[in-house]
Amino acid sequence: MTTQQMLDDRYGRTPRSRRFWIVFATIGLTIAVAVAGWFALSSSQGSAEASDTGFALVDEHTVSISFQVSVPAGNELACALEALDSEHGVVGWRVVQYPASDAHSRAFTETIPVLSEATTGLVNSCWVP
Numbered sequence: 001m002t003t004q005q006m007l008d009d010r011y012g013r014t015p016r017s018r019r020f021w022i023v024f025a026t027i028g029l030t031i032a033v034a035v036a037g038w039f040a041l042s043s044s045q046g047s048a049e050a051s052d053t054g055f056a057l058v059d060e061h062t063v064s065i066s067f068q069v070s071v072p073a074g075n076e077l078a079c080a081l082e083a084l085d086s087e088h089g090v091v092g093w094r095v096v097q098y099p100a101s102d103a104h105s106r107a108f109t110e111t112i113p114v115l116s117e118a119t120t121g122l123v124n125s126c127w128v129p
Helices: 001-011 018-044
Strands: 050-059 060-071 077-084 090-098 105-113 122-125
Touching: 050 122, 060 077, 060 122, 090 105, 090 122
Parallel strands: none
Antiparallel strands: 050 060, 060 105, 077 090, 077 122
16 A cells, blocks of 8 residues: 555545546536626626816816716716815715716716815716616
8 A cells, every 4th residue: 555545544535536527627617607797797787987078166166077978878877076175185076867868978067066175176986877
């Protein structure tokens, strides 16, 4: 009896058959494909991409933000807008909602009130509600 066989007998190890590894690999591959498909499907549905196109300081209490959003046609849209001060603190915040449209890409300009003087305005995020 070899040392390996003695150790296997001592600790109750049995060699796995080739059939076990084929079944194990098949199940693992099936799960991996299902998870990848789920991620691909969930990320493509209801996703919205926003980009800032500009901002203007209307007065010391108001900021105007211009932005463009790409969203699948026929979906409602909501965006969180924010105004920041010179130290990057949030001094104004607003969530705006838009009705569904046939256009894939849309441009908007919104004004938001601020508590103190802002130095910039931007889109924090957009989503399909």
